[in-house]
Amino acid sequence: MKRFVFGVALPLLLAAFITAPGTTANAQDKTTLRMAVWLPPVHHLSHSLQDWADEVEKASGGSLVIQLDSAPLAKPPGQYELARKGVADMAYHVLGYTPGRFEILRATELPFISPNAEIGSQATWDWYERNVGTKEMEDVKLITLWIHGPGLVHTKKEVKTLEDLKGVKLRVGGGGVAMAEALGAVPVPMSATQAHESLQRGTTDGTMFPWESISGFRLTKLVGYHLEIPGGLYSTPFALVMNSKAFDKLSPEHQAVLNEKGGIWGAKFIGKRWDDADATGRRDAEANGNKIQQIDAAELERWRTKIAFMNDEWIKKADANGWDGKALLEDLRATMEKFGATN
Numbered sequence: 001m002k003r004f005v006f007g008v009a010l011p012l013l014l015a016a017f018i019t020a021p022g023t024t025a026n027a028q029d030k031t032t033l034r035m036a037v038w039l040p041p042v043h044h045l046s047h048s049l050q051d052w053a054d055e056v057e058k059a060s061g062g063s064l065v066i067q068l069d070s071a072p073l074a075k076p077p078g079q080y081e082l083a084r085k086g087v088a089d090m091a092y093h094v095l096g097y098t099p100g101r102f103e104i105l106r107a108t109e110l111p112f113i114s115p116n117a118e119i120g121s122q123a124t125w126d127w128y129e130r131n132v133g134t135k136e137m138e139d140v141k142l143i144t145l146w147i148h149g150p151g152l153v154h155t156k157k158e159v160k161t162l163e164d165l166k167g168v169k170l171r172v173g174g175g176g177v178a179m180a181e182a183l184g185a186v187p188v189p190m191s192a193t194q195a196h197e198s199l200q201r202g203t204t205d206g207t208m209f210p211w212e213s214i215s216g217f218r219l220t221k222l223v224g225y226h227l228e229i230p231g232g233l234y235s236t237p238f239a240l241v242m243n244s245k246a247f248d249k250l251s252p253e254h255q256a257v258l259n260e261k262g263g264i265w266g267a268k269f270i271g272k273r274w275d276d277a278d279a280t281g282r283r284d285a286e287a288n289g290n291k292i293q294q295i296d297a298a299e300l301e302r303w304r305t306k307i308a309f310m311n312d313e314w315i316k317k318a319d320a321n322g323w324d325g326k327a328l329l330e331d332l333r334a335t336m337e338k339f340g341a342t343n
Helices: 002-018 044-059 076-085 105-109 117-131 174-182 192-201 212-216 244-249 252-261 263-287 297-306 309-320 325-342
Strands: 031-036 064-068 090-094 140-147 152-155 169-172 186-189 206-209 225-228 237-243 291-294
Touching: 031 076, 044 064, 044 212, 044 252, 044 263, 064 252, 076 090, 076 140, 076 237, 105 117, 105 237, 105 309, 105 325, 117 140, 117 263, 117 325, 140 244, 140 263, 169 174, 169 192, 174 186, 174 206, 174 309, 192 206, 206 212, 212 263, 237 244, 252 263, 263 291, 309 325
Parallel strands: 031 064, 031 090, 169 186, 169 206, 225 291
Antiparallel strands: 090 237, 140 237, 152 206, 152 225
């Protein structure tokens, strides 16, 4: 009787151990982390994050695996909470989707900040780590940061001047409302994934997006005109964050791998792939016969004057929270120039 119980119990115990979180049937010493995603698997950022996860696995000798979820667990504004609460081990969050929470990091949303995603992402990490550290994200482990390429204006009708833009219904993210209003457009706030439907239905006449979104959200045939602006009207910051307890439970070796492949290395890695996606979006627009124009220098100064207040407002917010806003913004611009000169 005792031998029978042991014979049944042992396989069950082994099965429970093999299928426990952080192990696989073939390698009990493997640790698997789940990353929440909200963009579709075909989106270039999903591919970039999978490539990054592959780099982590390779650096760990195959013992640390990051598995991207196949479907979203929450809407875009809820991604940070998924990681904070431990619903997922990791998640990437668009800081502009949660206004008031990460106002220092959102300095990268200010106009004319970054020439491209690779330079801008590295500069953002360097600037943020030196000046802010963990003070805005004490409740998670910050793995890396990146920003997208310069935000441009894509419209159904030709837009070259402020007069052309007046009354145009523009899809914007949370941080773009005041900017669109100041430029004379009618802001229509919504998440990126809603842009295609809104343009198709006529709810919007155009959108503010980096080039990659033209392909990523299938907008090539919905907007025929594109206005390029040096440094972009904005650059949205993203944060890849991890549940603090999940990070603390990792072995020192696995923590070291995430620190090595996160930080500025991860910022450059993901930023470079965003630039590649921007190039693809621009090529698709050209192939479709869309009209691409660069804003005139004199017109650019008119736009710059109209939205200069955004810098002042950000500085006031930073000052009100105990920072030297002017010094921080000057350092951000200087850091962008430094990385631009070395790339």
